[in-house]
Amino acid sequence: ETVIKKDGALLFRYEGRESICGMEVIGEDVYTLGQNCDGDGFVFRKNGEPLVSRKEAYVLGNLQNESDTLCFSFCEQVMTAEGMIERYYNVMNGCVDQLAVHQDIGRVWDTIVHKGRVIYLASLTGTMSTVIVDGGKTYYLSMPRPDSRIISGRLFSAGDFVVIDLLYVTSDMLRLNILWLGKMVLNTFAPGSSVSAISTTGD
Helix, strand or coil, rough: CCCEECCEEEEEEECCEEEEEEEEECCEEEEEEEEEECCCEEEECCCCCEEECCCCCCEEEEEEEEECCCEEEEEEEEEEEECEEEEEEEEECCCEECCCCCCEEEEEEEEEHHHEEEEEEEECCCCCCCCEECCCCEEEEECCCCCCCEEEEEEEEEEHHHHHHEEEEEECCCCCEEEEECCCCCCCCCCCCCCCCCCCCCC
């Protein structure tokens, strides 16, 4: 069972164990994005009632509030005649749309809606290049070392800019965490360090 409370008072509860990976309050309504604790799958709820759910999928990034428009993305693995493929989707206020990714994209790490545009962070097929795709334009992010490969990535909206949080690993297993503000490196953390949370403002 999953229980949501406010100041110790019960708001709502529902069956199933969910790990809450996003929560937003708009007016009197509470929206939650929960992943199944027992395996794949997620449910996006309003006051405990399901709006969007998938049994064979996982959430990318965070639940985002873009001017009271709630957005998130997820990946669904589908078996085809060519083998297992990954399809990516955006959800905006409960409406699900498949993300049209370029053919050279190997994996999408996160998506974000920024000023009405869908932006996604991805790795290219057959290379260790990391790119940002924004409105059909592709921007390459410089790697900390030539032998670096991304192992996780997140996008955050910060006013006019997008903050990019990337965790890399090198061939000698050194972990490197770097923050970008747009296409500019904002901070490079000491080897072995990692960012656990990010809070952004409009400034």
